[in-house]
Amino acid sequence: MKEVKRIASLAKLSIKENELESFVAEFNKILSYIDQLSKADIEDVSPYYELNRQDRFREDVVESYPDEVIKKIAPEESDSQIVVPRII
Amino acid sequence: MQLEAVIGLETHIELSTKSKMFCPCSTDFGAKPNSHTCPVCLALPGALPVMNKQAVEYGIKLALALGCDISPVSRFDRKQYFYPDLPKGYQISQYEYPAFIGGTVELSEGKRIHLTRIHIEEDAGKNIHGAGADNHSYVDLNRAGVPLLEMVTEPEITSPEEASEFLRKIRQIVRYLGISDGNMEEGSLRCDANISLKPNSSSTLGNKVEIKNLNSFKHVEKALRFEIKRQKELILSDQEIAQETRLFNPHESVTYSMRSKEDSFEYRYFPEPDLPLLKISEEWIAEVEKTIPELPDDKKTRFVKQYGITDYDAGVLTESAELADYYEACCKKSANSAQIAHLISTELLAITKKTGQDFSVVKPEYVARVSELMDKGSISIKIAKQLFPMMAETGDDPDSIIKKKGLMQISDSSAIEKIVDSILEVNQENVTKFRAGKTKVLGFFVGEVMKKTRGKANPKIVNQILLKKLNADNG
Numbered sequence: 001m002k003e004v005k006r007i008a009s010l011a012k013l014s015i016k017e018n019e020l021e022s023f024v025a026e027f028n029k030i031l032s033y034i035d036q037l038s039k040a041d042i043e044d045v046s047p048y049y050e051l052n053r054q055d056r057f058r059e060d061v062v063e064s065y066p067d068e069v070i071k072k073i074a075p076e077e078s079d080s081q082i083v084v085p086r087i088i
Numbered sequence: 089m090q091l092e093a094v095i096g097l098e099t100h101i102e103l104s105t106k107s108k109m110f111c112p113c114s115t116d117f118g119a120k121p122n123s124h125t126c127p128v129c130l131a132l133p134g135a136l137p138v139m140n141k142q143a144v145e146y147g148i149k150l151a152l153a154l155g156c157d158i159s160p161v162s163r164f165d166r167k168q169y170f171y172p173d174l175p176k177g178y179q180i181s182q183y184e185y186p187a188f189i190g191g192t193v194e195l196s197e198g199k200r201i202h203l204t205r206i207h208i209e210e211d212a213g214k215n216i217h218g219a220g221a222d223n224h225s226y227v228d229l230n231r232a233g234v235p236l237l238e239m240v241t242e243p244e245i246t247s248p249e250e251a252s253e254f255l256r257k258i259r260q261i262v263r264y265l266g267i268s269d270g271n272m273e274e275g276s277l278r279c280d281a282n283i284s285l286k287p288n289s290s291s292t293l294g295n296k297v298e299i300k301n302l303n304s305f306k307h308v309e310k311a312l313r314f315e316i317k318r319q320k321e322l323i324l325s326d327q328e329i330a331q332e333t334r335l336f337n338p339h340e341s342v343t344y345s346m347r348s349k350e351d352s353f354e355y356r357y358f359p360e361p362d363l364p365l366l367k368i369s370e371e372w373i374a375e376v377e378k379t380i381p382e383l384p385d386d387k388k389t390r391f392v393k394q395y396g397i398t399d400y401d402a403g404v405l406t407e408s409a410e411l412a413d414y415y416e417a418c419c420k421k422s423a424n425s426a427q428i429a430h431l432i433s434t435e436l437l438a439i440t441k442k443t444g445q446d447f448s449v450v451k452p453e454y455v456a457r458v459s460e461l462m463d464k465g466s467i468s469i470k471i472a473k474q475l476f477p478m479m480a481e482t483g484d485d486p487d488s489i490i491k492k493k494g495l496m497q498i499s500d501s502s503a504i505e506k507i508v509d510s511i512l513e514v515n516q517e518n519v520t521k522f523r524a525g526k527t528k529v530l531g532f533f534v535g536e537v538m539k540k541t542r543g544k545a546n547p548k549i550v551n552q553i554l555l556k557k558l559n560a561d562n563g
Contacts (some may be wrong), residue, residue: 056138056364057141062106062114063112063113063308064124065113065126069132070229073130073132077122081121081228081303082122082217082226082227082228082229083225083226083227085224085225086223087225
């Protein structure tokens with residue numbers, strides 16, 4: 001229960017007390033599903049990070065992107081800045 | 089109880105690439121908000137980051153300059169946190185396997201500060217918070233995704249002054265390398281400081297406090313000075329120092345608590361699946377090594393040796409690569425390198441600092457010419473001192489200023505003799521004093537002659553003539 005509360009606060013989500021119980025159950029279900037992974041035998045398998053895209057670099061060249069995109073995704077803007085509820 | 093400060097710095101260096109770390113958006117400072125954004129740095133679904141080769145190369149340059157070990161393979165990780173300056177909800181950084189490990193920075197007294205690591209990451213955007221009744225924050229993501237190097241030192245810095253010297257040194261080196269403008273005011277160089285106090289007999293460190301977002305050399309010093317005092321008082325009154333993150337308030341020169349350790353973020357790092365491992369080959373390193381210029385310390389040592397100038401002058405002249413080049417350009421035109429060094433560090437830099445001009449307003453050949461005229465005895469140091477403000481103001485060469493203002497030194501004995509005679513005549517009292525043995529009044533006479541000639545008389549000849557006259561008539 002404490003764990004769920006902490007994760008909710010890290011994710012900036014508010015969870016009502018009466019919802020907690022059901023979330024704990026759901027979390028446990030997901031965790032036990034993921035836990036299947038830890039049963040796999042990986043004794044002889046080395047970690048794999050490679051994406052077969054090694055040495056893929058960009059040259060340092062500027063390309064601009066039409067700035068309407070920000071207008072489309074930001075619900076509210078002021079002088080081209082995205083407006084959000086005050087943070088501090 | 090003697091308490092010793094133990095300080096470690098985390099310095100963020102914004103790289104001066106043209107485009108961002110993982111997308112081709114411009115990194116120009118001061119553009120219209122959000123005009124330098126694209127699906128990658130806005131974190132739109134499906135957009136993929138691609139590494140900027142130049143940014144990695146700049147990292148290699150700094151690593152080579154500071155003697156870091158360059159990891160043949162390093163990895164990018166996601167650092168998760170929620171804040172509106174970070175559209176993805178995570179920052180692409182390097183955690184477990186940084187690109188560069190170790191290295192040292194040498195301070196002026198020869199003390200070496202060891203580095204833990206330097207890694208590559210992306211910058212976040214910028215928030216402006218509404219004041220008063222305005223309960224909004226405003227987000228500009230132009231800076232989101234700009235390449236950064238984060239440099240972490242071992243806790244080996246022991247005073248606020250040392251911390252600021254370390255940062256100045258880093259600024260000097262990144263500017264020499266041409267990898268960052270190092271401008272603290274524009275945020276190209278930012279620093280967080282970790283500080284704790286320990287009794288100097290003890291080897292265990294006290295609780296650590298982190299001070300965030302120090303964005304000028306002065307702030308770094310002031311914040312650390314305040315923090316040392318605050319922690320000292322707590323320790324001496326037997327109170328616990330809370331392990332926490334604090335912010336510096338520059339208006340009051342105090343630090344205040346931002347969050348305690350219990351509230352500290354759990355960043356939940358994991359490998360960035362959208363990027364391949366960063367591989368840096370020996371060949372690549374060798375290529376980059378060819379582009380490393382002579383670094384400040386080496387240049388300083390060479391200047392002392394090659395030009396026979398003082399350690400101090402060499403330090404001033406190698407402050408920036410541009411100034412060092414300027415000095416060498418002057419020395420190519422005239423041989424008296426020690427005198428030229430002195431003219432630049434005391435005259436030229438003094439005047440341009442006052443007017444806010446760049447030292448290059450006075451052409452190097454003009455400085456060389458002033459030195460030459462002094463060597464020839466055509467002008468005195470006094471006239472040279474007058475020439476620099478005039479050259480800076482008009483951009484004219486010294487010869488034409490001397491001609492226009494009639495500043496050529498008077499070395500003509502008969503002309504000086506006449507002036508000496510007239511001065512001796514109206515100052516009989518002092519003449520008598522001199523002859524009575526008060527030879528100190530000679531200075532008074534020299535001063536009078538200089539006043540009358542507006543500094544133009546050749547001081548050597550003035551002295552000769554004065555002594556001759558004062559002594560001769562005595563017999």
